Amino acid sequence: MKNAELFERAKKVLPLGVNSPVRFFEPYPFFVKSASGAHLYDIEGTRYLDYAMGYGALLFGHAYAPIINAVKQRLDTGTLYGTPTEEEVVLAEKLSSLYPTLEMSRCVNSGTEATMHAIRLARGYTKRKSVIKFDGCFHGSHDTVLVKAGSGASTFGVPSSAGVLEELSKYTIVAQFNDVQSVERAFKEQEIAAVIVEPVMANYGLIPPSEDFLKSLRELCDQNDALLIFDEVVTGFRLSKGGAQSYYNVQADITTLGKVLGGGFPIAVYGGLREIMSRVSPSGDVYQAGTYSGNPVSVTAALKVLELLSESLYQRLREYTRELTKKIAQIAEEARITLVTNQIESMFQLFFTNKPVRNAHDVRTCDTKMFKALHSALLKEGVFLPPSQFETNFVSSAHTKDELEKTTNAFQRALNKLKTQLDKTD
Ligand SMILES: Cc1ncc(COP(=O)(O)O)c(C=O)c1O
Structure with missing residues (x-):
């Protein structure tokens, strides 16, 4: 069964095919068959490194x-x-x-x-x-x-x-x-x-x-x-x-x-x-x-x-998330893409803007088209961020050094791709 086919069926019986609005994204979401640790597996057998983590619920990852x-x-x-x-x-x-x-x-x-x-x-x-x-x-x-x-x-x-x-x-x-x-x-x-x-x-x-x-x-x-x-x-x-x-x-x-x-x-x-x-x-x-x-x-x-729950757990989560956002910021800078990263403990989000993001008004001024493009590019790299600028990314204790490296590599390719597309449209 393909995601596209199941989406056609889903649309007939669920509002836009989903049971909660954020789960839909263009052109259609992937349908999950199973999950383990930091990964989701869809019905086509594709593996995604997950940063939605049940929208923040899964501090210990999937099926802990x-x-x-x-x-x-x-x-x-x-x-x-x-x-x-x-x-x-x-x-x-x-x-x-x-x-x-x-x-x-x-x-x-x-x-x-x-x-x-x-x-x-x-x-x-x-x-x-x-x-x-x-x-x-x-x-x-x-x-x-x-x-x-x-x-x-x-x-x-x-x-x-x-x-x-x-x-x-x-x-x-x-x-x-x-x-x-x-x-x-x-x-x-x-x-x-x-x-x-x-x-x-x-x-x-x-x-x-x-x-x-x-x-x-x-x-x-x-x-x-x-x-x-x-x-x-x-x-x-x-x-x-x-x-x-x-x-x-x-x-x-x-x-x-x-x-x-x-x-x-x-x-x-x-x-x-x-x-x-x-x-x-x-x-x-x-x-x-x-x-x-x-x-x-x-x-x-x-x-x-x-x-x-333990102090060492929070320390590990904090270090991973800090390191990841620092690396993403570096990659964006090298690619000459303007990006603001907000991070606290094991949560982070990226905004395509050159100003600090301190309230809802600031978020509304960010380039959400760029965010969508990044989301799609990362999905092709096997990394799943929540599909909206208006959400937050969550790290779990199942995210290890290996996942950190895979994520930074995926960001490197995705942001460079966005830069090439931007240069073409200039
Ligand atoms: C801060 C906050 N409060 C309340 C809710 C609603 O929780 P639930 O989706 O479990 O109804 C959410 C859901 O995302 C939330 O983020």
């Missing part, structure tokens, strides 16, 4: 034996009980020890659910309606956060998807990442229940926070009796064991976790200070429930992931 074996053992004891397990308690205890303000937590199945319930909880707790989010930050696909900035001076949000009600979107105010003044303005305009932020923006390319940005958010929330929600679905266990909160030494009131936590299995968590979390049903008046919440298979995977 310790996680798979733990889950295999668990499967024989049942997969869903509908009653509590000891492991759920252990998981919540462990999370509390890593994230000091996560005094209590609740398991859900996806990052979308986690942020949706975190926002409902913040609104219920503060008895306020409005939420501040940042241009370019992604918090999943529910109505409160599928909002973009309105036009003109108003900071009221407008829906960024059909089907989202304007009546609801006006309660989401869109501010600029790394711009404290835009947040101050939003606080002046309305009573704010919560500020929700990706501490490192990882869904609009990769943008780390500028110095003191997160601390300023903490201060503004305290001054205005609003809650600070750190959406650590990407940064949790990726930046460090204690996520962005220990990395930047800023504590949130409510935290959301997902991706890495599940080691490839669906689980996410929202949690926070006891006083706030006590408001969640059944102890409190903010309703939330879920059939698969805290399911034993995902919880087993999560406990194994937590067991496997």
